[in-house]
Amino acid sequence: KKRLVIAIDGPAGAGKSTISKEIAKKLDIEYIDTGAMYRALTLKVLEKGVNIDDIDKILDILESSSIYFKNNHIYLDGINVDKEIRENRISKYVSDIAKIKEVRSEMVKLQRQLSKESNVIVDGRDIGTVVLPHANFKFFITASPEVRADRRYKELLLKGEKVTYEQVLKEIKTRDKIDSTREVAPLKKAKDAYEIDTTNMTIQEVVNKIINIIEGR
Numbered sequence: 001k002k003r004l005v006i007a008i009d010g011p012a013g014a015g016k017s018t019i020s021k022e023i024a025k026k027l028d029i030e031y032i033d034t035g036a037m038y039r040a041l042t043l044k045v046l047e048k049g050v051n052i053d054d055i056d057k058i059l060d061i062l063e064s065s066s067i068y069f070k071n072n073h074i075y076l077d078g079i080n081v082d083k084e085i086r087e088n089r090i091s092k093y094v095s096d097i098a099k100i101k102e103v104r105s106e107m108v109k110l111q112r113q114l115s116k117e118s119n120v121i122v123d124g125r126d127i128g129t130v131v132l133p134h135a136n137f138k139f140f141i142t143a144s145p146e147v148r149a150d151r152r153y154k155e156l157l158l159k160g161e162k163v164t165y166e167q168v169l170k171e172i173k174t175r176d177k178i179d180s181t182r183e184v185a186p187l188k189k190a191k192d193a194y195e196i197d198t199t200n201m202t203i204q205e206v207v208n209k210i211i212n213i214i215e216g217r
């Protein structure tokens, strides 16, 4: 039987990870959060006090790090970093690190390895275009920047971070710009992806829509 491979791409705060997790649970398949991998590297770079322009040092760090998932949790050098990687200080710098060509080629290698064993849903920015161009189903999930910022803002507030909506909106727009204009693997809808604008949809509606498409209804 053919393996099921689902690619989910889209800008920050569109709901990709919540949606992907839910679909993985419903279909009983693996979930791989590729953004978490770039975030884990960013966390280590910041903790080591390395300048985000210092490509050589960043590559050294990547080479000497182990980044992996276990039961949907992300581990950096054997330590669970689920919480730390979601902090706003990471979101601020992750796109600068993710635009480095050599970082991407290493990450893509890792991501393909992780995706090749079982039925998977993989979310990110370049999954349908670069990482898994032969995925059986590709989705491009969007929402207006204001709605995405509002979702992120509420998440951060719940975690007790001191941020303003305006600040989050500005950071989301900056991240969108870096992600979609970078030279290597920019954020882009794959030609054969279904685009879903979630601005006026609930998570459950998006999940149902995707599952209906996958199950051919």
Ligand code: C5P
Residues within 6 Å of the ligand: 012, 013, 034, 035, 036, 038, 039, 094, 095, 096, 098, 099, 123, 124, 125, 126, 127, 175, 179
């Ligand atoms: O998905 P998430 O918002 O956690 O991703 C964090 C950042 O990692 C993105 O803004 C982007 O810069 C980078 N990323 C990427 N390619 C991916 C996944 C994430 O460049 N496949």
